[in-house]
Amino acid sequence: MAEVTLLETRGLCRQFDALKAVDEVDFRLREGEIRAIIGPNGAGKSTFVSLLSGRIPPSAGQVIFAGQDVSRLPAHRRVRLGIAYTFQITNIYPSLTVLENIEIAAQSRLKPHLFGGAGEAEIRAAATEAAEAVGLGARLASVAGALAYGHQRLLEVAMGLALKPRLLILDEPTQGLSDGEIANFIEVVRRVNREATVLVIEHNMDVVLALADRITVLERGRLLAEGTPEEITANAAVQAAYLGEPA
Amino acid sequence: MDLAPYLLLAGLEGLVQASVLMLTALGLSLVFGVMRVVNVAHGEFYMLGALIAWACGAYIPGPPVLGFVAGLLVAPLAVGALAWAADRAVLQKIGYNPEGTIVSTIGMLYILQQGALLTFGPDARAVDAPFYYTIRTPWFGYSSYKLFTVAVAILLVAGLWLLMRKSKVGLLMRATQFDRETALNFGIPVGKVYSAVFAIGAMMAAVAGVLVVPNQQAHYLMGTDPLLLSFVVVIVGGLGSIPGTIAAAVLIGLSDGLLSVFFSPTLAKIVSTLLVALVLIFRPEGLFTVKGRRA
Amino acid sequence: MIHNGRLFALILATIAVLFALQFALSDYLVLAATRILIMAVFAMGYNMLMGYAGLLSLGHAMFFGAGLYAAGLSSYYWGSSLPVSFLIGILASAAFSFVIGLLALRTTGVSFMIVTLMFAQAAYLATLYFSRITGGDQGLTLPTDARSFSLLGHQMDMTSDPVRFNLALAIFALVLVFMFFVTQGPLGRLFAAVRENEPRTRMLGFDTYRVRLAAFTISGTVSGLAGALYGLVFGYIGSAFAGFHYSIEALLFTLVGGPGTLLGPLLGTTVMTMLIDRLSGLTTAYLMIVGVILILVNRWFPKGILGTIRERALPWLK
């Protein structure tokens, strides 16, 4: 099977005043894989994925998605191209119900413009399906803000799923989850991976090792290493980086 | 009339307007800077100051100077106390929610306006100037009292500056302005600081009202105009920035005077209100603030 | 498909009750109800932006005024028939609110409030500045022959009380049903999304600026429609209607009734109008009472009457 590059960055940089948060990163993501990005605190992981999703503009360099240069596109346009992003800190509509939360995402895909597009029934069906995929099918009418934290994280994923993205970026998805919830979460991500490429920032190495096909290590804004889980765990530079500044 | 005296007059008028504006706008700016509250009732404090000055003049026997000095003392104290109470009773209770405070201060505006109508009646009330001397130029006469207001305004602004920079109260205010949470952690009584700031802001407006009332009459509807102009000044100068506010007051005061030499004043007002809107849209940090500093 | 059937039923019932009221109420209350219905349309327009999209404007009088002047001036100077003038009023306020929205929506929160306030002030001053056309402060009384029009062969006489009431009711009902479909459908969902969490909505792929612009334009257009209706029904246009006080009235009516509820504006307009109407005969301080109510509602019932009911008992009351 030929390798198809879904996403690529070339010389990607982002500077905040004197600080180079992301520094000349060349990065390639294969279609269909699960890629984990790890690195010590302050390595620039979140900034990097924010550049991919378009939440912040790059200082220099390019982001190429499915062969198209998206470096100058605003975030919402990139979402429509198929890059979905879930936030590190839970970011949902707390006063709306679970179903309404997911419906908003489903509407983005099924009825992308203010006029025309799919009808309400179709949107609702798609939202229900996404909710069931993450195991929230029984809580459609609950107010999102009242959900347990673990369920809110799942809701985030369901919203991402409802977009049916080609690339789903998960920013520290398991933070604050219990072990049982994490196990369920890993299952959900695997299921998602059948249809979408997944890019996950994760601190929990167990999760990383359980999920990732390949791992990218960032340190001080630079790409330190990349490889299979086995290669990375054996990499001396990575160990040095982590020992120098424990995660 | 030739252009030169025309411009001289416009310049003088602009200066007087700028100095009064400086006081009202600084009050508004201080309240916004420290408390993040947009006080729509600010003009009504100005109006109350003017009406109290009239009451002092009307009920205190003796030369007009006595009434004027009394007004200069009583008006800011009374208005300050009222503002303090309003802050405790209303603004604090809604937790200074930005949109909520706007709605509540609109409520205060109606209450104060109607209260003034019931108390002082609807007539425009004239107040004697503490002294009455017309400076004559070859072309026109000019009230010396108006120049006096410029001097007093400058003194008061200097006083405010000293208060903010040199006194403990000022330090508390600046600390609260800088970071409310940290201020709380350092044991600064933020609630009291807020009430004090709201009161001081109102007092600035009240003093402006006292100063202006020998030039213009006290009237229960007089608060709207200075409110809008103060908004203009505060926004052009950069929300919460005191030096910016002063610079903007001088700019707006002078340009308003000069613009209306060449254009219809209504047109000048249209232009200046549109300017505010456009500054907020395209340069929200104000015209005089260095970019990068949090407005 | 009707999404929120209970609400739709309530709306139809409300319209039916309003229709029946004209046979039960005193002459004066029918007249008062006519005014209330028109002002409620204004408040509904305001509610679209404030209640549903979460943007608090302090300048909606400019849209009310835009509709009022566009409709009134076209009738006054060109002698256009009432329906044509009405349409001109709607189109003008749509265009006006679209342009203002393009600019004002670059800001949010407090800046947005002040920007709308300033634009409205400039618009108000413009009605004074161009007083040679607008009649300025004194305003213009529309000519008597602009007081009737024919509709489907029927002569509609705007001086007849029942005609006025039923015309106002018909337009109110149309706007209400329109509002129902806007707010309870996909567009309304987007408005709720930008209100509740704008950054998240952007990250779901929506151009939130456009969503807000849609809300702003609909809101301004409906407010302008109310202005056009007022001007044509009452035969007078004047700059007072573009003044700050009318922006606050829309805010007040919406806030009292319940922002983000379809029937809130009607309820708020009714309560406040009748309160002021009764109080003004007793005391000159009725505006003071308005002030007190603003402060109290803001303190104790920031969600208004229907908003509080929705929170406590009827979650479908949107």
Add this chain to the structure above:
Amino acid sequence: MSKEFFGGRGVTRRRLLQGITSGGAVLAAPGLIRGAQAQAGDAIRLGAPFHRTGIGASYGRWYERTAMAALKVINDQGGINGLPVEIIVEDDGTDPKRGVEVMEKFAAEYKVDAVFGHLFSHVVAATAPRAGELKMPYFLCSEAHTLASGAFNRYCFQPSITDVKSQVSSMAPWIASNLGKKVTLIYPDFNFGYDHRDNMTAAIQAQGGQVVADIAIPPTETSFTRYMPRIPFNTDVIYHVMVGPAVLTFVKELGEHLGSKRPEIFGFIDSLEAVDMDIPQLEFLEGTYFWEAMPRYAQADQSAADRDFRAAVGVDGNGASLSDPKDVATYAHMFSVWETLFAIKQAMEMADYRGPGQKIAMMEAMESIAGFREGTEFPQGDKLFNGKTHQAFGHQNISQVTDGRLEVVHRTSIEDTLYPDECDYTQMSF
């Protein structure tokens, strides 16, 4: 907060509280349900929408006092056609929308026989069409020429105060021959001011004079000094007419600016209604001239009618309240309320009016009146009434400020105020 605010004025607070408590009672009162209504035929009810609040409040207060004084006289004389007269006052906030609402309230709830007492022209312009639609006789105490220009309808009358057009055109000959022919006009930038500008320009040109500058000042203005340089040096006469709360500032700044080398100054007393002339800021007005419809200061040749009028309303010889010499009346306008009430009385008596069913007869009677005689009922003086234009025409006064008092130096004839009819309301249907 409000408690503190009203601390010094117990009376006011009490009145407010009374208002609030009785509010509940009135909300539940009859009249809101169909069928319940005031009984016709037991009294004559007149609706009085006064400017109790808003920019017209200074006028509204005195209009109300004058109306109540006239009401007492009328009822003491046995009412109208044997029926007692009631006046129902509502505040219109000097606001056009509220003006209309109050008109509807008078027509449909109180079911009054006529409405009278509106002054400010924007409120009148909004209310007049509604009055016609509600078939409610509507008596203006305004001055605007709008009525006589034909813009309103057959239900609107102005039976006492002369309109601006007449006032102005009757002043022009005297100004041109006594004060000078080069005139600078200063007026408010809206229709009321335009009436002055247009009529004065025409009238002064007819006298061989010339308007050398016209300065329109927007109603939102609070400071005026910067307009002053626009007054040309060759001006013989400054003609000013300003309204609203800032007028005193205007007059004061005019004086400051001009100093002693001033040209002649002629103003409409509107610029100083409800303002005490005897204050230091206004010393410069000494020797200047004012139009007055009715002289504020009791003149040496004061008529008995004027004396009675002052006593009834509670105004002293200086035009101030008997109880507070600083509380100056809007004397040059408020007589119109008094006279309007007596004009209504006269028309009702002619039509033997007993209830709302006879409104048209009453208005036709009003249209048939040719004029009113000076006397207790018409203290301002004789006047002609034009049944076609629904407008009255009376003597106008020019007064000079002498020792801080206004002394009449010229009284125009009624003929000076006449102009060709611009409309004929009798051709309209009711």
